Amino acid sequence: MSDTLLLRALKGQPTSLNLSSKDIENVPKIISKLLRLQNLQLKNNRIHELPKEMSSLRTLTVLNLGNNKLEVLPEALSGLTSLEVLHLFGNNIQQIDGKVLGGMKNLKFLNINNNKLKNLPAAMNKLVHIQHLSVDGNKLTSLPSELCALSHLEEFHAANNQLTSLPLEFGFLAKLKKVHLQKNKIKELPEGLSKCGCLEVIDVAGNDLRIFPSELHKMPLKELYCEENPLLDQLPVQSVQEDEVLTLKELTARYIVKQLKERRRLVKVAGKYFYEDNPAWSFMRRAIRHYPDIRDMLAQASKCALCGGAFLNTWLECVCFIDGHKELKLENSPGRIPMRALLCSYKCFNTPGHHFYGVAFPQ
Numbered sequence: 038m039s040d041t042l043l044l045r046a047l048k049g050q051p052t053s054l055n056l057s058s059k060d061i062e063n064v065p066k067i068i069s070k071l072l073r074l075q076n077l078q079l080k081n082n083r084i085h086e087l088p089k090e091m092s093s094l095r096t097l098t099v100l101n102l103g104n105n106k107l108e109v110l111p112e113a114l115s116g117l118t119s120l121e122v123l124h125l126f127g128n129n130i131q132q133i134d135g136k137v138l139g140g141m142k143n144l145k146f147l148n149i150n151n152n153k154l155k156n157l158p159a160a161m162n163k164l165v166h167i168q169h170l171s172v173d174g175n176k177l178t179s180l181p182s183e184l185c186a187l188s189h190l191e192e193f194h195a196a197n198n199q200l201t202s203l204p205l206e207f208g209f210l211a212k213l214k215k216v217h218l219q220k221n222k223i224k225e226l227p228e229g230l231s232k233c234g235c236l237e238v239i240d241v242a243g244n245d246l247r248i249f250p251s252e253l254h255k256m257p258l259k260e261l262y263c264e265e266n267p268l269l270d271q272l273p274v275q276s277v278q279e280d281e282v283l284t285l286k287e288l289t290a291r292y293i294v295k296q297l298k299e300r301r302r303l304v305k306v307a308g309k310y311f312y313e314d315n316p317a318w319s320f321m322r323r324a325i326r327h328y329p330d331i332r333d334m335l336a337q338a339s340k341c342a343l344c345g346g347a348f349l350n351t352w353l354e355c356v357c358f359i360d361g362h363k364e365l366k367l368e369n370s371p372g373r374i375p376m377r378a379l380l381c382s383y384k385c386f387n388t389p390g391h392h393f394y395g396v397a398f399p400q
């Protein structure tokens with residue numbers, strides 16, 4: 038039946054062809070003669086391979102191969118240089134060949150939901166125009182950091198997998214608006230997540246999260262879904278601790294970062310305040326100029342949530358609770374969100390009047 042349809046189509050040279058639910062096992066090679074074809078629907082069949090001749094469909098922009106029997110990404114796809122939308126949901130794909138991905142240079146939308154993927158290849162970064170990537174319902178345990186190079190990605194779906202973490206570089210996804218990661222095993226979200234400057238929707242319901250990254254309040258979030266997580270919900274006991282003894286490296290790093298931030302400093306002379314150039318600023322700048330290792334190390338410094346001072350390797354892990362609706366201005370109301378806050382010292386922690394609580398994480 039599909040052959041008859043194809044022969045008829047060949048005369049008309051249509052721009053779109055629907056061969057869905059036709060019980061097709063082998064796609065006829067003759068399909069490659071439809072040189073004006075832009076939209077090809079082949080879903081709900083029994084296809085396990087595509088003829089390599091199909092790679093000549095250079096005008097094809099939409100291809101739906103959902104609900105078939107594919108086990109790999111067919112090589113013919115690598116020739117579809119105009120393809121923008123590709124549906125591969127509901128197949129048996131276990132692995133993605135990076136070479137095939139590399140050919141689909143204009144792909145914007147890729148749906149590989151409900152397959153058997155255990156990992157995604159580093160070559161995902163070849164999908165330089167991808168805006169929407171969906172890998173729900175696979176067996177992924179981790180994501181390659183190369184994924185974070187997809188600078189046009191706006192929507193990422195990886196619900197119902199086995200993910201335990203996200204790449205540390207996740208914050209590089211500068212255009213990401215929506216991330217759906219419900220029903221995984223994620224224990225911690227990377228601190229850099231707050232650098233996703235467009236992120237409006239986070240769905241992490243049904244994971245293993247206890248706390249959210251700091252600076253959540255600096256994101257343009259509209260919706261946050263976090264039910265069914267072992268979130269910190271009781272105020273941990275406040276304790277008073279003696280000041281810690283910092284290493285020489287930590288003390289030096291803190292001092293240098295402080296000086297480098299103060300090009301000018303406020304001084305008090307005869308009861309009056311005024312600004313003067315900080316001589317240590319230019320001295321430090323000159324001193325570290327020829328030491329890239331030291332510069333890199335200092336770039337890792339973080340900022341105390343209370344006093345704003347810098348710290349390098351020693352900090353106190355604390356938590357503060359913020360109201361999702363009132364303080365984060367979310368459109369939904371997930372209740373109180375435990376947000377990580379890092380303090381530079383027990384001196385800061387012991388200062389009265391703040392709302393940070395110490396956290397003891399189970400080993």
Ligand SMILES: [Zn+2]
Nearest residue numbers: 341344381385
């Ligand atoms: Zn501090």
